Amino acid sequence: MLKVNAERLNQRLAFLSQFGSRPDGGVTRYALSAEEKAATDTVAGWMAEAGLEVRRDAVGNLFGRLAGKRQGPAVLTGSHLDSVPNGGNYDGPAGVLCALEAVAAMKEQGIVPALPIEVVSFIGEEGSRFAWGLLGSSFLAGEFPVAQIGELKDRSGVTLADALRSYGANPEAARTAKVEPGAYKAYVEVHIEQSGLLEARGLPVGIVSGIAGMCQLTGVIRGRAEHAGACPMELRRDPMPAAAEVVLEVERAARESGPSTRATVGFVQARPGAANVIPESVELSFDIRDLDAERRDACVERVSSYFRAVCERRGLSGEMVLQHTSTPIRCDDGVVGVMRDAAAVVGVEPFELASGAVHDGANVAAVCPVGMIFLRSRDGLSHAPGEFTSVEDVGVGCQLLGETLVRLAGA
């Protein structure tokens, strides 16, 4: 069995945390920032040290290739190194470094796979700088509208093209980052779990069955601003209780839809927002996801029609606007099967779970079969300074990844 060095992997995770570190222990490492560059350059150095053939594509995605016994489609594995503002040290880097460690261990132990294996670090997965997540993998899959590369701007007005340029990448050649169909045999990504399911079950790792499709909407309910003391209850056109009814319906709709449906109101704002004024309007955000697109859409439809009914019943006007939607992805049965075999060898339960969060794999699925491994995350935390996965769990995940890669690439 492949012997991975969990200590080295863990030390490298700790080393990367310096890039964009914040006083409270969190990390801010935006897409195409100097911090992402420094972390990526460091990983490139480790790749070279491990004897991989290092290259970058035109948008800055980093690849480290372990040659196979023969030519043929490579097995791709990795994740990303950027973070949300004040995020943690595991979301992203854990996947890149597990991939590097698994491949480095193979090299050190003289295991030469039949097909090549490539470790990848995608640029800008989080979408915290540009309002476009999964940036690197969207170029790889040809999903990014390259014509907009000079138009998409961050909050300070820097275009994606300029950001790529200062990163040292080559936006003019961005189209070349798209890979040909058949270039990869499979893509496998390790990522921390972003809820507490594995922790609750006492499992170090899990096999991902699919990635939920997201639907984000905004809603605004408009009534009439009036004096909170003077206006009798029966004369009010107050959007606040209407919004409250909708929030409760969102929760009910998701609970009654099934265990894979998640619906969240994360943003709410009343205007003018004063204690002694009946609000004129209340704005809400809706984030509704499911592994099953039909079930998700049914949930969206239920919330939308309830929203309309509440507005009508209360004499208010309101509208919901679709902001963003993504298609659910099922992980590949073949890859999942290989992972189950690998889990038996490693000696862990092949527990399957869905990913409610979107990952680069959702893009790469357009290019080749995709599989994912989740690592137990303390308190299910992610996108927060407190993210933590133990060295033991990272080791088990890396081991499971290594055995999966060996099987996918063949001997």
Place this chain on the structure above:
Amino acid sequence: MLKVNAERLNQRLAFLSQFGSRPDGGVTRYALSAEEKAATDTVAGWMAEAGLEVRRDAVGNLFGRLAGKRQGPAVLTGSHLDSVPNGGNYDGPAGVLCALEAVAAMKEQGIVPALPIEVVSFIGEEGSRFAWGLLGSSFLAGEFPVAQIGELKDRSGVTLADALRSYGANPEAARTAKVEPGAYKAYVEVHIEQSGLLEARGLPVGIVSGIAGMCQLTGVIRGRAEHAGACPMELRRDPMPAAAEVVLEVERAARESGPSTRATVGFVQARPGAANVIPESVELSFDIRDLDAERRDACVERVSSYFRAVCERRGLSGEMVLQHTSTPIRCDDGVVGVMRDAAAVVGVEPFELASGAVHDGANVAAVCPVGMIFLRSRDGLSHAPGEFTSVEDVGVGCQLLGETLVRLAGA
């Protein structure tokens, strides 16, 4: 009969609307802001022009004094110049400018009252910046806990003491703003009506019988921030639906309490407030009022215990904090009698109505007898850009005030 200049009064109302004006025609003029200062300075100029003796107390309340034939307690009259966010041009300024116009007209027409008359503009009546309404009159009445002047903060963390300092006032001497018992013979305030009763009855003005008692609280419910897609519904500790339940209980409690009870949630904020993050906390404001203190307190108690129960049932922590309370007051029978006599002279029906909104008079009632005059407001609107009282109605209200002041101050 006193001849007031309704046109001049109306032009001055329009002139003040520039301070804090907003693109949609509303006005935002917070307590102790540069906008409140500019409006107050303008009124101070008009006071001086009218020959009044102008002074400010230690917290920035503005006074313009018309000397009487003899020494003795003055008759106080006025209102405030601050507004709610995106409020209108009449709530507050109408009372200050009616008072100024009535006194200026007396001066111009050579009417010298027996007792002095003072026009007042109180700072910060609305409580939209600091969670403490009737700020200026609470200092005048000695109702403000001066020890907290360095602790009470606005939402950006500025203390009341610092706000007073940048306003040019003198927080160290705040205690001196408290007036001695016997300093004033009576207080009379003109204000727009804040519901549609006068409009429904076709009356230009009304005589206020009493002021509802207010209770303002803030509540915060704390859960756990998590990834909106990853965390299953059953593992969430989401404060948002809990807040929604509380909002609906506020509405039910007020409706079931009786027609004079009003309860409002005007402010809500989820943190961090991102569409794809389950909120860590939701903050709410509560404004609960009644003419009857016991009925109001029962409503507050019902909401508070429901709040606690929801937090407990949902595994959340939460607290409600009392921000401010005011006792319902009855207007003074003597002052109301004088107003009825004045109404007969002016030729308007002496229609009496209660105020659901709190006014500075609720504080001043601790110092001297209080009376109020309401002006008809279009659609009963207040705290909104659409506030409107016709020049004719403002004129009738000013006339009624003038005749009342003449009678209260004596000849």
